[in-house]
Amino acid sequence: MELPIRGPLAGLLSWLVPGLGHFFLGDRARGLILLVSITATFWTGVAIGGVRNTIDPNGDRKLWFVAQVCSGGNAIGALALRSAVAKSPQPKGSYLSSEVAVHFTGIAGLLNILVILDAIARGEPARGVSGVDRRSPKGVT
């Protein structure tokens, strides 16, 4: 028996950990590829710009912060790291590095929106991504 909330639950899991929704739906290889690629992109960005220059909810890049939050658990971890090092002295990186870092982390979050929507679509009880009923023979709905 399939849960009626399978799709939304898969979407929520995908937001928390990229690819976890696909894991939950049984598509483990796809979930692993998504987890590795989105997490690596996000943390590469943080490593380039430093967490305080990259994840900045109060700075002048608020829209980019909204995009970063879409990568869920990664953004929560980065925010936790940012608050942990908030009082320690840190030299400010160059404008170039913080720009590239924000692009990496923001694009990771935007890619995770695609992953969340795909997990929701795949988790729908009868219909697949293309709107065709995958469980019926010859794609007849």
Added chain:
Amino acid sequence: MIGLSLASLFITAIDLTGRQRLLLMWPLCLAIAVVYKTLRCEHVRQVPSSAMVLWVTIVFGLYAVGLGLWGLYTVLV
């Protein structure tokens, strides 16, 4: 100790040059190509080859647009 050095990796910013910024476009485009093709391909085994094709297309497409705009700027200014 390992945790501390791992954390410092994400705390200290790296100073980038303009050329390094251009090179960092490659891994970013690779991530976009891999995620897009992972979602679009019916079978996961199709992902590496189709993501590679998309990656090369994006990177060379962007360089072509950049060169075109640079050429236009050089002619006009």
